[in-house]
Amino acid sequence: MLGFSLYLNEDITPATEQYINHLKKYGFNGIFTSVHIPEEDSQKYRARLLSLGNLAKKNNLDVMVDIDQASLEKLNISLSSLDSLKEQGITGLRIDDRLAPEQIADLSQKIEIGINGSTFTEEELKQLVAFDAKMESIQAWFNFYPCPDTGISRQFLAEQTKMFKHYGMNVQAFFAGDENLRGPLHEGLPTLEYQRYYDPLASILELKELGIDLLYLGDPGISERSLNQIKTYQDEDSLVLYTERAENASEEMYNYILGKHNQRPDPAEYVVRCEDSRMHSVPMITPENTILREKGSITLNNHLYQRYTGEIQLVKDTLPMNKRVNVVGRVTDGSLPLVNLIQPSQEFYLYEK
Numbered sequence: 001m002l003g004f005s006l007y008l009n010e011d012i013t014p015a016t017e018q019y020i021n022h023l024k025k026y027g028f029n030g031i032f033t034s035v036h037i038p039e040e041d042s043q044k045y046r047a048r049l050l051s052l053g054n055l056a057k058k059n060n061l062d063v064m065v066d067i068d069q070a071s072l073e074k075l076n077i078s079l080s081s082l083d084s085l086k087e088q089g090i091t092g093l094r095i096d097d098r099l100a101p102e103q104i105a106d107l108s109q110k111i112e113i114g115i116n117g118s119t120f121t122e123e124e125l126k127q128l129v130a131f132d133a134k135m136e137s138i139q140a141w142f143n144f145y146p147c148p149d150t151g152i153s154r155q156f157l158a159e160q161t162k163m164f165k166h167y168g169m170n171v172q173a174f175f176a177g178d179e180n181l182r183g184p185l186h187e188g189l190p191t192l193e194y195q196r197y198y199d200p201l202a203s204i205l206e207l208k209e210l211g212i213d214l215l216y217l218g219d220p221g222i223s224e225r226s227l228n229q230i231k232t233y234q235d236e237d238s239l240v241l242y243t244e245r246a247e248n249a250s251e252e253m254y255n256y257i258l259g260k261h262n263q264r265p266d267p268a269e270y271v272v273r274c275e276d277s278r279m280h281s282v283p284m285i286t287p288e289n290t291i292l293r294e295k296g297s298i299t300l301n302n303h304l305y306q307r308y309t310g311e312i313q314l315v316k317d318t319l320p321m322n323k324r325v326n327v328v329g330r331v332t333d334g335s336l337p338l339v340n341l342i343q344p345s346q347e348f349y350l351y352e353k
Contacts, residue, residue, distance in 0.1 A: 032064050036070070042074040049075070095113070173191040179226075239348040240348070243351065250328075
């Protein structure tokens with residue numbers, strides 16, 4: 001499931017509702033918010049939270065609220081009486097405190113509970129089972145990491161996810177946005193450090209491969225370009241990769257490689273071969289910019305390759321220069337992870353950034 005984040009440092013306005021409706025059109029079905037910010041006015045936060053809950057209920061969206069016990073008290077919310085909160089559209093609580101396993105087990109009978117996927121241990125999971133927790137109502141929610149270099153590793157996320165899955169739990173992780181990034185650092189809010197500057201779609205697909213069930217946008221914004229990437233994948237099972245013209249490459253040759261392609265059904269080890277590229281009306285392609293083919297390079301075979309003239313390739317790993325191969329473009333850093341995710345015979349698009 002795809003979800004997004006809305007933060008309560010500002011009032012819920014008609015623009016907020018427009019944003020919710022817009023993301024819903026792109027398949028986003030859950031909202032994450034946080035209310036444990038002690039310096040803010042508690043009454044404003046309570047009003048904003050309930051307003052957000054009602055909007056979500058109106059649009060049939062889930063709402064997971066990140067909260068601690070001190071903020072619960074400030075907002076006059078009791079863990080012993082959650083029915084009114086659920087009636088207001090709040091479907092889950094990620095309580096960012098070290099609650100006793102017995103208390104978590106009890107809460108799981110009443111509402112969806114998010115535990116901290118970044119810190120929860122197997123010993124604590126065994127205790128939940130011992131206290132008859134409703135494990136299908138408990139989700140493992142990883143942290144996001146605003147400060148560069150502090151996000152967790154792929155290996156750690158995979159190990160934790162495997163552990164949670166063993167206990168029948170759904171697992172959540174955050175991916176960074178690429179517009180209106182959350183302050184004060186404005187450096188993205190990913191769970192995995194190496195995904196900090198990825199295109200959102202690249203993060204989503206990699207997290208899915210790692211077994212993540214709930215994929216949430218951590219930042220309060222995402223570009224229309226990235227939403228269209230996601231929509232194209234949802235509707236067509238096609239990948240959109242954004243590109244730039246290579247330095248010293250002609251505009252004519254760069255424009256030639258833009259557009260729709262298919263990878264061959266027999267994928268190559270080091271490159272993505274565009275299946276139908278040699279079937280186009282091939283212009284005279286003279287040797288040009290025959291330089292080192294770095295990872296992410298987009299290449300075009302020149303006339304020295306004879307029957308292979310006109311073949312377009314995406315380089316998956318750095319290859320040496322070849323006088324028969326022109327480097328005409330490169331996949332942008334954010335889209336680069338998508339190169340290795342292109343499947344045999346899969347359709348993909350190369351668009352200028």
